[in-house]
Amino acid sequence: MATWIGLDIGGTTVKAGRVNEAGVIVARGEEAAPDELGALTSVCGSLIESVWANDVEGVGIGCRGIIDVDAVQVIVSPGRLRCLDGYRLSELAPAGVRVAADNDARAAAAGEMVWGAARGKRHAIMLTLGTGMGGAIVADGKMIRGSAWAAGHLGHLNVDPNGPMCVCGARGCIETYVSARAIESEAWAAVHRGTDTLLNTRGTDCATVFACAAEGDKCAAGIVSGMITRLGGFIGGLIFAFDPEIVILGGSVSLAGDALFGPLQRDVDARIGPFFRRSVEIARPGVGDPTGIIGAAALVRLQ
Ligand SMILES: [Zn+2]
Known part of the structure; x- marks a missing residue:
């Protein structure tokens, strides 16, 4: 062996x-x-x-x-x-x-x-969503590495030129909206503003925000649904660019499970459906x- x-x-x-x-x-x-x-x-x-x-x-x-x-x-x-x-x-x-x-x-x-989850597939996109967002693109069975090995840094794709400052030095990268840190920043800001929310007593880490959203907390639910819409728009764009068979979403944020993957899949389907006439699976990692x-x-x- x-x-x-x-x-x-x-x-x-x-x-x-x-x-x-x-x-x-x-x-x-x-x-x-x-x-x-x-x-x-x-x-x-x-x-x-x-x-x-x-x-x-x-x-x-x-x-x-x-x-x-x-x-x-x-x-x-x-x-x-x-x-x-x-x-x-x-x-x-x-x-x-x-x-x-x-x-x-x-x-x-x-x-x-x-x-x-990408076993036997020739076209796949991997996103690792934790404190930041990592990415990797497999096209025609090959990992895309770029001219100087830097390809696939999908977390730094711009979604708002005037958006929040990112760790990379640019403004408005997607990871400043959908990473665990982004979710926690928004939760903290809501608490700091004195919003009436469970987050005041439960804390503002990413898993807590998802848990409070599941319990019907309006503030936490708003943060989660806003994040899912951003991420759905972003993944929809990646699908238009690379036409993958599967998009694998890993990292600590993906541990939110069905509360994330259900609405995210529906969001992405609605974005690409009219043009693609098919669904592209947003999957949890198989290795995890x-x-x-x-x-x-x-x-x-x-x-
Ligand atoms: Zn960035």
């Missing part, structure tokens, strides 16, 4: 696991991510070693930022991972072992292609691995 190692390098933690042919993690480890290069690479190296076995066929690495996939090298990485700028990720694996690396959103999409390990392993499995 062959296995693959997946290494996920995130802003706060590094996780590694060995994944079998069924897409199941059979060994795993996790450490805090140091913000200094020597310490970080040594944590990565020892995590890979800790889950190693003789049947490992390759190491896949998911890492935040822009990754040169041919050179297996970080071009730029954000925030605390900035120490990785220019680093050759292939050096993390034992010599002679096959290594693949890509950004975390494309790793998630790779996981869906090998073991999840919050660790990022399975997607990272899929990067090397796909090679």
Whole structure:
């Protein structure tokens, strides 16, 4: 039996696991991510070693930022991972072992292609909706990576040139409207304005906003429905651009489940139906691995 190692390098933690042919993690480890290069690479190296076995066929690495996939090298990485700028990720694996690396959103999409909802599909879009929005596009069976590896940053598609300031430095990116942080900002603003809402006592995190909306809280329900309309418009536009067979929506926001996917599917259907005369499925991830390990392993499995 062959296995693959997946290494996920995130802003706060590094996780590694060995994944079998069924897409199941059979060994795993996790450490805090140091913000200094020597310490970080040594944590990565020892995590890979800790889950190693003789049947490992390759190491896949998911890492935040822009990754040169041919050179297996970080071009730029954000925030605390900035120490990785220019680093050759292939050096993390034992010599002679096959290594693949890509950004975390494309790793998630790779996981869906090998073991999840995009299996057997040649056209798929993946959105990871958490604190921000990551994206990946699979067209004609291939991951779209762009001329300088930066393609697929769908969270920064502009939906309002004068909109809120985004982490990327531009204004009005879609993630400033639909990410968990955006939902929480709107909830906090409502509380700050003194709105009569359950959010005053329950708190303003994303899951709480969905929970209060489900209980009929007018303020929370307004935030949720406004977010779904924005996201529906955005996904409708992506469908017009790429004509996918499926749109997979993952990340922490997707844990809202039916309260999100039901109205979102109806919204998207209404937008594209008159032109497409068909529905495009908005699906939950098939892998749904919050660790990022399975997607990272899929990067090397796909090679
Ligand atoms: Zn942006």
